[in-house]
Amino acid sequence: MPLTSQQKNDVLGMVVGLFGASPGNKFLADFTKLIEDGTTEAQLADTLAASSAFANGIMGGKTTTAAQVAQLMSHYGLVADNVPGSPATQAAAFFTSSINAGVGFGSIAMQATAFLLGPSVPAAFTETANLFKNKIAVADAHSAAIYSLDLDTLRAPMFNLDGTKVLTPAEVTEYLVTNNILFPINASAVTLNSPLPGPVGAINVPDAFTVNIGSAGGTLNIGAGFSVTPLNAAGTTAAGNAESFTLNATGVVDAQEIIANGIENLIVSSTGELKVRFIAPDAENITITGNGDVDLEDKGNNVGEMTIGKVTAINAAGSTGDMTISMAAHAQSVTYTGSSGVDVYVGSTQGDNITGGLGSDFFVLEEAEAAQDVLVLTGAADAQIRDTNNDGVITILNDLEFEMIDNFTAGAAATADRFDVSALAFTGVQQGIVDVAAKVPTFDTDLTNIPDLFLDTAGDRGIAFSEIPLPLQPSESQTVLFIDANKDGNLTAADDIVIEVMGAGPLAIENFIF
DSSP: OOOOHHHHHHHHHHHHHHHSSOOHHHHHHHHHHHHHTTOOHHHHHHHHHHSHIIIIIISTTOOSHHHHHHHHHHHTTOOOOOOTTOHHHHHHHHHHHHHHTTOOHHHHHHHHHHHHTSSOOOGGGHHHHHHHHHHHHHHHHHHHHOOOOOHHHHHGGGTTOOOSSOOOHHHHHHHHHHTTSEEEOOSSEEEEOSOOSSOEEEEEEOSEEEEEEEEEEEEEEOOSOEEEEESSOOSOGGGTOOOEEEEEEEEEEEEEEEEETTOOEEEEEESSEEEEEEEOTTOOEEEEEESSEEEEEOOSSSTTOOBOTTOOEEEEEEEOSOEEEEOTTOOSOOEEEOOSSOEEEEOOTTOOEEEOOSSOOEEEOOTTSOSOOEEEOOSGGGSOOOOTTOSSOOOTTTOOOSEEEESOOOSSSTTSOEEEOGGGOOOGGGSOEEEOTTTSOSTTSOOSEETTTTOOTTSOOSEEEEEEEOSSOTTSEEEEEEEOTTOSSSEETTTSEEEEEETOOSOOGGGEEO
């Protein structure tokens, strides 16, 4: 179940108490998932206290109880004053006795959080409690916008706060803007043409917002994360909200991590070479255009990789560039439409519907064989082999430009994969398959033109395949698929389809949708 507001404040309070920091977008998401999956708050607190970031970072070199107490007190805005009964003196006594009694730092932080957020805070601790609540509110707002794994960056928002009063949400935003951690955007677009000094967030942006990155002939590494949060973002398209974020990249650009909070539609355009890792938990659609290359990654919540948990459609049909996109840990089925360049696409764990488009593409299907992937072929141009070495002879061994599919599951099982060839309109006996190992026995077989390759005793089939021994490992074979796109019974490399289907084994008629 989602965290309650109290649980979220408890988690934020632990991080403030132990690290004097905001958790940031990445870590808060990780901690939230742990609690949602059953980890107790006490277990999480102990885990944080045992982390290298705390033991070696926060407490590194602080070997005496006095030094450790002073460090913890600083996270609550307290400095020893030797005044009997003062908040600082009481806090020092609590921390000292707890550490000497062997109480873990995680438990100490939890007790301090419960005390300062409790309903009956002593009057002497009012300012300390106010400061703690302000740090939690700032940590919450900061984490919604900033993706960073750097402890100094995550500690930065905590240093200029005070406890004279509890800040309103508007004052929290004003504080972050004033301290150059976030900046408000009133326009519908912003241009970034130089490296950022650190993670920066744009808040209250219009629901349709554009970021332009790069320069006419330059190479740009943004150098830090950039985040975007719309003013009225409120969920998913199904609820009637369709916020969009457009990223236009010119030249060679590494946009690093870009957080798109509460945004359903990501639109990417490149005229050069773009690398970007999106953190967009509400994204449902990605559209890619332009003539440049685009490199996206989604391998789960690992450091520096994309997290787009709701995406069900990626459409690069408007692009002529090369695509590199991995959805390897994505838990939703995706409809992928490729560019007219070379697509390198790693499918989701739930089985995808993939249309490659032009170019010699490489598709890696889900490896567990737990879901069905469908490869859609619309015509001969989708998957042709070309004479890349210009010797006038086309072979798989010597010509490197052809379609490849990895992890294809053959057979009739419900989770076996499929080639959708319905657009080729095969009829009658063409809706069949023939083994042509005798006609294509090796990878150096000339495929330029093979008369009657699709001939079968029942008549010309539309589909043929050959399991060909690997040159260096003859005991193993690779499957090559041939599709008679022009339906003349002959294989003609310029008119028909050739696909290397890696790891498939013998193909069956059930692997095709006619």
